Structure formats: structure tokens, C-alpha cells
Amino acid sequence: MAFLEVEDLKVHFPIKGGIFGRTVGHVKAVDGVSFSLEKGKTYGLVGESGSGKTTTGRAIIGLNKITSGKVMFDGRDITGMKSKSDVRKDIQMIFQDPYSSLNAKKRVIDIVAEPLRNFEKLSKKEERIRVQELMELVGLSPESILKYPHEFSGGQRQRIGIARAIALKPKLIIADEPVSALDVSVQAQVLNFMQDIQEELDLTYLFIGHDLGVIKHMCDNIGIMYKGRYVEEGTTEEIFTNPQHIYTKRLVAAIPDIDPKKRQEQTQFRQEVKAEYEQSYNDYFDDEGLAYQLQPVSDTHLVALPEKG
Numbered sequence: 199m200a201f202l203e204v205e206d207l208k209v210h211f212p213i214k215g216g217i218f219g220r221t222v223g224h225v226k227a228v229d230g231v232s233f234s235l236e237k238g239k240t241y242g243l244v245g246e247s248g249s250g251k252t253t254t255g256r257a258i259i260g261l262n263k264i265t266s267g268k269v270m271f272d273g274r275d276i277t278g279m280k281s282k283s284d285v286r287k288d289i290q291m292i293f294q295d296p297y298s299s300l301n302a303k304k305r306v307i308d309i310v311a312e313p314l315r316n317f318e319k320l321s322k323k324e325e326r327i328r329v330q331e332l333m334e335l336v337g338l339s340p341e342s343i344l345k346y347p348h349e350f351s352g353g354q355r356q357r358i359g360i361a362r363a364i365a366l367k368p369k370l371i372i373a374d375e376p377v378s379a380l381d382v383s384v385q386a387q388v389l390n391f392m393q394d395i396q397e398e399l400d401l402t403y404l405f406i407g408h409d410l411g412v413i414k415h416m417c418d419n420i421g422i423m424y425k426g427r428y429v430e431e432g433t434t435e436e437i438f439t440n441p442q443h444i445y446t447k448r449l450v451a452a453i454p455d456i457d458p459k460k461r462q463e464q465t466q467f468r469q470e471v472k473a474e475y476e477q478s479y480n481d482y483f484d485d486e487g488l489a490y491q492l493q494p495v496s497d498t499h500l501v502a503l504p505e506k507g
């Protein structure tokens with residue numbers, strides 16, 4: 199059995215309406231997602247905004263209520279895990295925005311020590327030493343534990359978020375777009391650092407992202423999501439060299455290439471994908487009529503249109 203196994207996961211949010219606030223429908227944020235992740239590896243969940251990636255990550259860790267499906271972790275059924283569950287120690291999350299995810303009114307020591315206070319009974323002195331060690335591990339000065347988040351740069355703040363996430367020596371980290379709020383110049387530093395500690399601390403990552411360049415750098419396997427569903431899954435190599443689904447092809451075609459030689463190949467690939475899409479998009483409906491209907495390939499980005507009515 200794999201380290202993390204997600205089986206037919208569904209998370210449907212009720213839509214309330216009318217004067218009595220009755221449930222008038224559901225947003226099918228995640229609608230039948232299955233994947234498995236091996237220990238020590240990095241699995242990328244990819245898709246555009248609103249495709250259900252964050253909801254999937256939050257549901258695994260128990261922050262979103264699961265409508266149906268099953269989550270197995272390290273041989274245990276953790277479906278609908280409670281926040282005080284002892285397994286919760288082993289799975290931590292790194293959030294997208296290190297500006298909003300760190301409480302601005304708290305000192306770094308209180309932010310990083312928060313999970314320790316929830317799960318371990320340490321004396322003040324022990325806690326201080328642990329937080330200082332964690333700061334050192336993430337490359338920040340142990341003396342700065344009394345500072346506030348605003349006294350740090352974006353990259354440093356994300357390192358504080360990482361220190362908090364690794365405080366309890368977790369086995370699995372769900373990293374929800376951990377670098378997308380950072381300057382490009384800082385992104386590589388944080389990503390490389392995450393790879394270093396992965397090996398050092400024997401971590402497994404579920405890496406959520408929309409930037410395929412980042413995903414390619416980080417992930418062993420990738421699942422491509424669209425409107426709460428999987429459209430394709432494979433190794434990073436397979437997805438990038440031989441994407442099968444038109445949606446994946448379009449994501450891959452949209453990656454800008456800096457290398458002039460590759461840029462030419464990419465332009466050709468884009469034209470092929472555009473032609474395939476235009477010729478046959480009516481084929482891209484699944485059994486329940488979910489339309490993979492997308493705007494024509496643009497050079498810079500892709501935006502999904504509403505479902506065909």
C-alpha cells in the first residue's frame with residue numbers, strides 16, 4: 199500500500215439560497231479524485247485556479263469536510279481526521295501566502311511553537327531551544343525569535359512557515375502553492391531548500407501548484423485537475439514529454455521557454471495543440487457532459503470558459 203492513498207474523494211460545498219437559507223445546490227469542488235503517493239516522493243497536484251487542488255489538500259488534512267471517499271495514510275484510515283488526532287502531527291501544511299498565513303500580531307516564537315504547544319508539553323526553556331534550532335535549520339537567525347513577521351522578507355516568512363510545519367517532525371507535508379506569492383528570484387531558493395530538507399528529514403510532499411515550471415522542478419508524479427476531476431496522471435517525464443489529454447497539452451504548451459531552440463519547438467507544439475483543440479473540442483466531454491471547453495491557446499495563460507450549457 200502506498201504512503202498516502204486518496205480514493206474517489208468528493209468534497210461538495212452546499213450552496214445556500216432563498217429566504218430560509220436552504221441548500222439549493224452544491225459546488226462540486228472535488229468530484230471523484232484518486233491518487234497515491236509513495237514515501238519520500240513528491241506528488242504534484244496541478245490545475246488552474248478553482249480546479250479543486252486546495253480543497254483536496256485541505257480535505258486530506260481534515261480542514262474541509264469530506265462528502266465521500268477515503269484517505270489512507272501510512273496504513274491508517276484518516277478520512278475526516280480531527281485536528282487533535284495524533285496523526286495530525288505527522289501531516290502538516292505549508293500555505294500559499296506567507297504574508298497572511300502568519301499572524302502579524304504574534305512573535306515568531308509563538309508562531310513556530312504553536313504546533314508544539316498543541317501536541318507536546320515542553321517547558322518554556324525547552325520550547326525556546328526547539329524554536330531556535332528550527333530557525334537555524336531553516337536558515338534564519340535564532341536570535342530573531344522575538345521579532346514579528348513584518349520584520350522579515352517574503353522568502354524569510356515562508357521559511358518561518360516551513361519551520362512551523364516541520365516543528366513536529368511530520369512525515370507528510372502538503373505544500374499549497376508555497377512559492378507563488380514570492381518574487382521569482384526568491385522562489386528557487388525556497389524550492390531548493392524544500393528539496394534539501396526533504397532528504398534530511400525524510401519528508402514526503404504533496405505539492406499543489408499551477409506553475410508547471412515549478413512543478414517540473416519539484417515533482418516525481420503529477421495529477422492534472424480540471425473542475426474537481428482528474429484529466430490525466432503520470433510521471434513528470436510522461437506529462438511533459440507526452441501529454442495525452444488536450445487540457446494537459448494546453449497547459450504544457452503554455453509554458454514559456456527561455457532557450458531559443460526549445461522556444462521554436464514550443465511554438466510548433468502550440469500550433470499543433472491549437473489545431474487539435476479547434477478541430478475536435480466537441481470530443482472533450484466526459485460521461486456526465488462535463489465540458490473541457492477552453493479558450494484558444496494563448497501564449498501566456500489559459501482561462502477556462504464556463505461549462506457548455
Ligand SMILES: Nc1ncnc2c1ncn2[C@@H]1O[C@H](COP(=O)(O)OP(=O)(O)OP(=O)(O)O)[C@@H](O)[C@H]1O
Nearest residue numbers: 211225226227245246247248249250251252253254
Ligand atoms: N468553503 C467553500 N465553500 C464553497 N465553495 C468553495 C469553498 N472552498 C472552495 N470552494 C469552491 O471550490 C472550487 C475549488 O476551489 P479550490 O480553492 O480548491 O481550487 P484551487 O484549484 O485550489 O484554486 P486556487 O489555485 O485559486 O486556490 C472553487 O469553485 C471554489 O470557489
